[in-house]
Amino acid sequence: MKELKQYQLAERLEQALGNPSDPKSRMSFHQTAQLDEAESFPEQEIDWLYNWQLQHYYIPEDCGGRFKSFEEFVAFVRVLSRRDLNIAIAFTTLFWSNLAWMAGTEAQKQTLAEAMKKEHVAMCLAYSERDHGSDLVGGSVTAQKVEGGYLLNGEKWPINRATISQFVFVLGRTDPAGGNRGLTLFMVDKRQLDPSQYYNLPKIKTLGIRAADMSGIGFNNCFIPESVRLGEEGQGLEFALEGFQITRSLCAAFAQGATDTALRTTLNFALSRRLYNKTVVEMPHARRTLANAFIDILTCDCVNIGAARGFHVAPEQFSVWSAVDKYFVPDTLERAVNDVSVVLGARFYMRDEHDWGVFQKMLRDNAIISMFDGSSVVNLHALILQRRQLAKKRARRQPKQIAAIQARLAQSFSLTQPLPTFVPQKLELFSRGADDVLQGLETMLEELGQLQAGGVAPDILNQLRSFGQIILEELDAQDALIAESAFEHGHDQSFESFELAKQYCRLHAATACLLMWLHNRQVLGDFFAQGEWLVLALHRLLAPLRASLKPMPPVYYEHAAQELLRLHAEDKLFSIVPFQLAKSSTQETHNHATAPELQLL
């Protein structure tokens, strides 16, 4: 496998933290289970991350930070998340700083960057309100203009890190008449407020991330100076929706880290548990279940790593890409974790058995990812509203545009290509019908058609071509359906339109897998290049759309299971980029990869 520099930071962080199965290491499963049980905020662990200067990687280089790419970013968030989502999420509220990098003045950016680097400040996002949930425009926190600034009134709830943070990004209504231009975004330093003018709401008890500071913040004629306003009055909704495009894609990395651990701890069990004179991992049902979860992880990698890179290449399309990513990845991985729980058996439900009960903790913690920062339905809804234009644009593509799409896709998906600097100001409220991934499908299929069998087994290549054809047929059929059907507006979308949007996400994901493979066959190692995993991934994605698909050869699953066991034995990330994880200092290492293959009947 070629050296990919963008994964070195994640590897360094991993080595600095040590193996989480080792109770003596920092942020070990043992320790984070205790924090969770005690529901106490992981203060020392977060301090350690600041001292390690991880916050520098949330700050763009032109603001004095070390952020290079979202690909690097999602890799290190994954390293944190595989240990503990309490810590990962609490620290990563720093990603709200993207609002400042996107909408702030030079002075505001400098203030925030300096405070993050030198004063180790944290921040929260205060959008939600008890009575208004996802309806941002309906919000009732007001920001009334007064001499030199604004007076804030009202409560924001439920807000992660509302209490234990220095900065709050708060959305307030500046136009009493409301409307899309009625909201304004402020970046408030709470340390500069009169403490009698704001208060915090009590900790909210939650199912998962129990150590989090889930609370709220209330304002009582609270004066904030004009200098904390981001952009102009009335730009709040625009910034909020565009900011979400960034953070929604990044959220997928939380789920990826959690799923790695859920699968790893289940493998620990399945490899050592003996029943009927064999280990659990030798039983075909368990083995297939584990292999399927591995395939789901690889699929989600293709979607999320492609999106993380795509930010740099096609930011104006992210109203579509981020909606697909935020719906597809957490939803798929939640199901993968649930499926794997069957293999862990009774222990999946126990809070202090087997690896300090980390499975049930990840299951609980992970359940929030598909819900916060725009739930699955909210993201599907955002996609539905753009679906008609996606179909129209696809029907009208010109050869020149297709060549440009192809070039952008090569940059988004070839992990060895350098990325341009991310320019958040290029984000757009809607993509004007563009989605490179599915609009580059035909050219990608041509490339696949021209591929020589050298290095790839002819069976695999044929299978991939036939699956590619199915993606195209399904997409064409869906586009035709969209063109014929009456367009519903706003919030009157039918249940069926949500199902169609889910299918669009599946097709987008399937194409992302093919693109990732085509562009990295020489880069990501033999298992990746061989393409059996890709056949399985496409089969999993397309089978629900095509009941007639035949079962895949068992040997493909067996090879996927062997690869999974190899990565587990070598302490490598379950990923298309399986970088080295910290090895255990106490655990003896078994090399299960050299174990004989399961007898295939």
Place this chain on the structure above:
Amino acid sequence: MQQLQNSSSSNQTESPVTAIQSWLVSQLSDVLSIDSSTIDVKQPLTRYGLDSIDAVTLVGDLEDWLDLELPSTLLWDYPTIEKASTYLVQEFDVSV
């Protein structure tokens, strides 16, 4: 100078503002499944239940029709059919 084609009204004497207005009225009545005669061009679009992202996607349809790139927040900034049409004619020199 942009030529308005496929206008829902082919009335040659119609001014560009009126042509855009009638196009928006017909789009809105389509999208909302309401009778076009009930749409008042002076009322904010939100009054008819058009939400923030709907308003943005309607700009996309306008772009297709006029073959122009427009600010995505056009209907947030000019929230009635009357205001949006006047702005378009003044700012983009659209003519029939």
